[in-house]
Amino acid sequence: MITETLIKVSEIPAMSNPSFLSKLLESRYSGFLLVAFVIGLYILQTKVISPFVETVASSNVFQEEAVLDGKDLSQMAALHCNHFVQDRLGASDTIEFTDSGHRVWQLSNGRYLVSSHVVERDASGQRKNIAFACNIHYTGGSQGDDTLRINWTLEGLELNQT
Template identity: 35%
Template sequence: MRRNISLLLLVLFIVGLYVLQNKGVTPFVMKVLESDLFDMKEEEEEQLGKVKTPRTDFAYLHCKAAMLEDHVVPENSEFLDDKYEAWALGGRNYILRSEVLVDSPQGRIAQKFVCKLRMTGDDQANPDDWSILGTELNPADGGE
């Protein structure tokens, strides 16, 4: 008798969980997914991958300023602005790559630099609305 009651309670418990899942949990999760909670604002949607936009132009300017400010490159370095490449990673994150001419004992040499940054505010021209996540300087012949 006790075994039959335990088996009946087990079956009722499993059926109850199934009903709770289908009538309560799943509809709630679907409503959350269909809501605007996970949608990006229309003005924030942008092409991912290699891009060149006014925002990446500002990102490049802020990256150059940060590299000079952090003394990654000397102050008399010449940035080759026409050679910069930018990739949008989504979530207002960008990677920029370009070349800079740096004085050395062998003369002026080209070096590649990479900068990763994120736009944290709404004004792309304001340096305070950008966060530099990292910079790196490498010899130009170090490979692509």
């Protein structure tokens, strides 16, 4: 059984000693302390935090090995994305890819985002449009041929019936 206990506000013991913060705010040095804290934060930011961030940013932590050597593989990304969509949807004789309508964005260092659509026919012959977005990465691999499927990795695929 749950019981509820009500406490009147007058029964709560009042704080006999004001807190350190309230004393500080009421003191005549509060303006001086505010200025000192702001100056201290400024010095901490410029002398400690910013140099640390610049050191980390200039290090090799965020560097990736270049696998593209200046090549634009947008068309290859679209082609391989079609292969991944075909694998996901199944039977190749029931889907039709369009040659136009592909939108490809090169994200960074071999990563591409491909957006397009495909037409799928069901068992009754009815056609339905499926929009897809494919996040694909050219890894290069041991074989430098960009047409080989083993050199591409699917990082994400979304299919939506339109």
